[in-house]
Amino acid sequence: xxxxxxxxxxxxxxxxxxxxxxxxxxxxxxxxxxxxxxxxxxxxxxxxxxxxxxxxxxxxxxxxxxxxxxxxxxxxxxxxxxxxxxxxxxxxxxxxxxxxxxxxxxxxxxxxxxxxxxxxxxxxxxxxxxxxxxxxxxxxxxxxxxxxxxxxxxxxxxxxxxxxxxxxxxxxxxxxxxxxxxxxxxxxxxxxxxxxxxxxxxxxxxxxxxxxxxxxxxxxxxxxxxxxxxxxxxxxxxxxxxxxxxxxxxxxxxxxxxxxxxxxxxxxxxxxxxxxxxxxxxxxxxxxxxxxxxxxxxxxxxxxxxxxxxxxxxxxxxxxxxxxxxxxxxxxxxxxxxxxxxxxxxxxxxxxxxxxxxxxxxxxxxxxxxxxxxxxxxxxxxxxxxxxxxxxxxxxxxxxxxxxxxxxxxxxxxxxxxxxxxxxxxxxxxxxxxxxxxxxxxxxxxxxxxxxxxxxxxxxxxxxxxxxxx
Amino acid sequence: xxxxxxxxxxxxxxxxxxxxxxxxxxxxxxxxxxxxxxxxxxxxxxxxxxxxxxxxxxxxxxxxxxxxxxxxxxxxxxxxxxxxxxxxxxxxxxxxxxxxxxxxxxxxxxxxxxxxxxxxxxxxxxxxxxxxxxxxxxxxxxxxxxxxxxxxxxxxxxxxxxxxxxxxxxxxxxxxxxxxxxxxxxxxxxxxxxxxxxxxxxxxxxxxxxxxxxxxxxxxxxxxxxxxxxxxxxxxxxxxxxxxxxxxxxxxxxxxxxxxxxxxxxxxxxxxxxxxxxxxxxxxxxxxxxxxxxxxxxxxxxxxxxxxxxxxxxxxxxxxxxxxxxxxxxxxxxxxxxxxxxxxxxxxxxxxxxxxxxxxxxxxxxxxxxxxxxxxxxxxxxxxxxxxxxxxxxxxxxxxxxxxxxxxxxxxxxxxxxxxxxxxxxxxxxxxxxxxxxxxxxxxxxxxxxxxxxxxxxxxxxxxxxxxxx
Numbered sequence: 001x002x003x004x005x006x007x008x009x010x011x012x013x014x015x016x017x018x019x020x021x022x023x024x025x026x027x028x029x030x031x032x033x034x035x036x037x038x039x040x041x042x043x044x045x046x047x048x049x050x051x052x053x054x055x056x057x058x059x060x061x062x063x064x065x066x067x068x069x070x071x072x073x074x075x076x077x078x079x080x081x082x083x084x085x086x087x088x089x090x091x092x093x094x095x096x097x098x099x100x101x102x103x104x105x106x107x108x109x110x111x112x113x114x115x116x117x118x119x120x121x122x123x124x125x126x127x128x129x130x131x132x133x134x135x136x137x138x139x140x141x142x143x144x145x146x147x148x149x150x151x152x153x154x155x156x157x158x159x160x161x162x163x164x165x166x167x168x169x170x171x172x173x174x175x176x177x178x179x180x181x182x183x184x185x186x187x188x189x190x191x192x193x194x195x196x197x198x199x200x201x202x203x204x205x206x207x208x209x210x211x212x213x214x215x216x217x218x219x220x221x222x223x224x225x226x227x228x229x230x231x232x233x234x235x236x237x238x239x240x241x242x243x244x245x246x247x248x249x250x251x252x253x254x255x256x257x258x259x260x261x262x263x264x265x266x267x268x269x270x271x272x273x274x275x276x277x278x279x280x281x282x283x284x285x286x287x288x289x290x291x292x293x294x295x296x297x298x299x300x301x302x303x304x305x306x307x308x309x310x311x312x313x314x315x316x317x318x319x320x321x322x323x324x325x326x327x328x329x330x331x332x333x334x335x336x337x338x339x340x341x342x343x344x345x346x347x348x349x350x351x352x353x354x355x356x357x358x359x360x361x362x363x364x365x366x367x368x369x370x371x372x373x374x375x376x377x378x379x380x381x382x383x384x385x386x387x388x389x390x391x392x393x394x395x396x397x398x399x400x401x402x403x404x405x406x407x408x409x410x411x412x413x414x415x416x417x418x419x420x421x422x423x424x425x426x427x428x429x430x431x432x433x434x435x436x437x438x439x440x441x442x443x444x445x446x447x448x449x450x451x452x453x454x455x456x457x458x459x460x461x462x463x464x465x466x467x468x469x470x
Numbered sequence: 471x472x473x474x475x476x477x478x479x480x481x482x483x484x485x486x487x488x489x490x491x492x493x494x495x496x497x498x499x500x501x502x503x504x505x506x507x508x509x510x511x512x513x514x515x516x517x518x519x520x521x522x523x524x525x526x527x528x529x530x531x532x533x534x535x536x537x538x539x540x541x542x543x544x545x546x547x548x549x550x551x552x553x554x555x556x557x558x559x560x561x562x563x564x565x566x567x568x569x570x571x572x573x574x575x576x577x578x579x580x581x582x583x584x585x586x587x588x589x590x591x592x593x594x595x596x597x598x599x600x601x602x603x604x605x606x607x608x609x610x611x612x613x614x615x616x617x618x619x620x621x622x623x624x625x626x627x628x629x630x631x632x633x634x635x636x637x638x639x640x641x642x643x644x645x646x647x648x649x650x651x652x653x654x655x656x657x658x659x660x661x662x663x664x665x666x667x668x669x670x671x672x673x674x675x676x677x678x679x680x681x682x683x684x685x686x687x688x689x690x691x692x693x694x695x696x697x698x699x700x701x702x703x704x705x706x707x708x709x710x711x712x713x714x715x716x717x718x719x720x721x722x723x724x725x726x727x728x729x730x731x732x733x734x735x736x737x738x739x740x741x742x743x744x745x746x747x748x749x750x751x752x753x754x755x756x757x758x759x760x761x762x763x764x765x766x767x768x769x770x771x772x773x774x775x776x777x778x779x780x781x782x783x784x785x786x787x788x789x790x791x792x793x794x795x796x797x798x799x800x801x802x803x804x805x806x807x808x809x810x811x812x813x814x815x816x817x818x819x820x821x822x823x824x825x826x827x828x829x830x831x832x833x834x835x836x837x838x839x840x841x842x843x844x845x846x847x848x849x850x851x852x853x854x855x856x857x858x859x860x861x862x863x864x865x866x867x868x869x870x871x872x873x874x875x876x877x878x879x880x881x882x883x884x885x886x887x888x889x890x891x892x893x894x895x896x897x898x899x900x901x902x903x904x905x906x907x908x909x910x911x912x913x914x915x916x917x918x919x920x921x922x923x924x925x926x927x928x929x930x931x932x933x934x935x936x937x938x939x940x
Binding site for chain 1: 573574575576577578598619620622626627630631633634647648649650651653654655656657658659660661662663664666667669670671675686687688689706709710713714715716717718719759760761762765769821822823824825852855856857892893894895896897898899900901905909912913914916917918920921923924927939
């Protein structure tokens with residue numbers, strides 16, 4: 001499938017140092033970081049500018065060569081892994097990592113797609129601004145991938161998804177044209193907002209090369225509350241109370257069950273049980289403000305006092321220091337790692353109307369128990385957004401490959417239940433390759449048809465990240 | 471052009487009480503509220519449900535009859551006024567005014583397109599929630615129009631445009647199909663976010679029949695600061711200070727020049743000069759929080775103290791009561807009415823990168839003075855969003871129809887200057903009929919081509935709100 005004259009021309013576009021074709025050079029680019037997906041490619045190109053990206057895409061378009069855009073490769077759905085075709089060209093944005101502008105008057109950041117999210121967060125923090133997008137992979141994921149997957153994370157309850165932070169994008173369309181939408185305006189009602197199509201499109205409609213984002217003031221005053229809640233309805237009540245009283249200060253409202261804590265205590269070093277007693281579930285709330293730690297702490301203690309008084313939580317601790325705050329977060333953050341150490345799990349990233357979470361947990365739990373009474377749901381997530389990572393541990397003593405046989409049936413149980421409550425089968429991870437079949441099964445056929453028509457409009461040759469979403 | 475069998479069938483869809491065809495009945499529906507635009511139609515239909523809207527649209531699609539969706543008719547660009555074709559059917563959403571659901575756990579509102587915005591704001595306030603969309607026309611504009619124009623208003627600096635509040639929409643597509651996207655999920659990464667195309671499309675891609683919106687906690691604790699600033703750069707400095715110190719509490723940052731205050735004092739009753747001296751310009755800042763008026767007031771006074779100390783403002787007053795707060799707002803809110811009383815003006819709703827506002831004011835002012843030294847720019851707007859209503863009063867003594875001759879040339883001067891700074895020719899009002907030519911002149915040809923292709927995809931017959939945007 002390798003076409004020498006095509007590869008020669010591609011090499012001319014980016015220079016010989018920015019293209020790999022030897023199998024051992026391209027091998028690291030052919031799979032996802034978890035090793036769940038693997039594909040093939042004839043080359044990996046690493047253009048250094050938008051002009052070079054456009055030149056590569058034009059050439060691929062002309063030759064009808066499929067392109068797989070690649071960011072930090074931290075996705076969980078195989079969206080940046082090529083499919084089985086050896087004709088693929090993987091196009092990595094990693095060399096486009098310039099911060100083009102930080103404007104602390106208009107509070108905007110313009111940065112290229114290959115920038116590491118954590119680096120951007122630190123760069124704007126130095127200017128006393130906040131880029132509120134924050135997720136576990138922030139020190140390896142790239143901005144282009146964040147936009148292409150409409151990344152979520154722990155602070156969505158306050159700041160929204162990536163989409164809500166984007167003011168403008170620059171992108172190369174599947175025919176090689178450059179979409180120059182890198183505006184920094186908060187208000188611009190001039191026709192259809194086309195950039196919205198590229199955000200969350202997982203590279204199937206074009207390649208985002210740069211973005212303009214809104215920045216916020218730094219909220220350096222932070223307090224974390226860890227609360228033991230006896231049930232999901234009590235967690236809802238607590239959410240309502242904090243939402244009404246603390247308003248915008250609430251920047252995380254996380255939930256996890258006793259089973260999550262059991263796993264972390266068993267698998268992770270340096271983590272201690274949060275309370276003298278084991279409780280059915282836990283809530284972690286982070287509150288933050290620009291100024292006045294005393295006032296924030298007083299408000300927090302007042303609200304938690306009310307919650308304890310009303311029986312919304314059984315026990316609660318308020319962080320007294322940054323060290324304590326971090327150790328409270330550690331309990332939540334270690335869950336994924338502890339799961340990995342525990343062996344294979346079936347994972348689901350679902351969302352529900354927040355008020356339906358308790359009913360969903362009951363009815364989904366029943367379905368799982370009916371399937372096998374010893375499967376352990378490991379449920380945690382961004383409760384305030386209705387986003388649960390509804391994962392399943394194999395029964396104690398079951399072989400490590402238990403889910404090879406049972407995973408698909410169990411996923412059907414979970415997703416059917418999600419659909420019944422009007423939820424989403426992918427809250428923040430996207431579709432990629434992983435959820436393509438579920439997408440076609442659960443999404444409204446009219447929406448799928450319209451999406452396919454939009455795809456056809458933007459990419460009539462079908463060269464942009466084939467096999468993803470559809 | 472009237473086709474009896476078509477009208478008969480249309481009548482069957484909605485019932486005889488919900489269709490007008492007599493000229494004197496339809497006359498009120500053929501022009502915009504300011505009387506700048508007028509058109510023709512064969513009928514006005516007022517369907518009462520999504521099913522009825524779909525039936526009307528299907529019939530029109532089949533007969534290739536153009537449809538003009540109509541909300542509260544408060545737009546400023548003629549977007550809801552039919553064009554000259556007597557074949558038009560005006561489709562009013564005013565009978566679809568049900569609140570389908572208010573969820574105070576998930577903090578969402580589901581309401582039909584014909585709901586009056588002010589009614590929705592009051593309904594959710596009764597449930598201790600805030601629908602933050604707030605604009606001058608809120609007691610007559612309708613939700614469907616708000617979404618279709620991506621309405622802005624005075625609180626965008628904190629809460630964003632209408633788009634940022636929308637979780638889901640229900641819409642009737644130009645072929646009569648119903649798009650069932652009325653989800654209330656904060657996180658839903660399942661393919662392209664199609665609803666974004668309909669938001670801000672001014673009814674050219676379909677008819678929004680209902681929407682799901684995010685709600686926020688009520689911020690009943692409010693303080694307003696009125697500050698005299700000697701120049702736009704000082705206003706910028708003040709904006710930066712308030713942004714950094716007060717963070718999310720800042721929910722309005724308005725700016726207006728001495729000329730605006732002069733007009734209001736001359737034309738409006740019950741408004742007094744804000745300070746003993748006349749100053750070059752003024753800033754109105756509103757801060758709001760869920761709790762603790764004492765703390766908010768202390769923070770405000772602290773910040774304003776710093777601003778006075780640093781010379782960012784020459785004088786300042788902090789509201790001591792709701793009555794004072796309202797009278798400070800009145801000064802700002804009366805500007806449009808005072809302009810109307812003063813006679814014809816040329817109006818522009820533009821946006822700029824916030825940091826460019828001072829330079830823009832200088833260079834645009836120079837261009838206007840060069841055109842005619844006695845034209846008075848009446849500049850006010852949502853400074854914190856970069857959104858200026860850059861209006862022009864005719865020279866003292868010039869005839870009332872001065873702008874009939876000079877308006878177009880002056881608009882060209884202003885918009886050219888906006889374009890030079892990377893601004894937008896329509897910040898929050900949209901394109902409609904008013905700015906169609908400017909849109910085609912100033913918008914990137916690639917974006918226009920893509921928009922036309924999207925239009926063609928959704929509405930191949932071209933029946934949805936013809937003559938708007940394009």
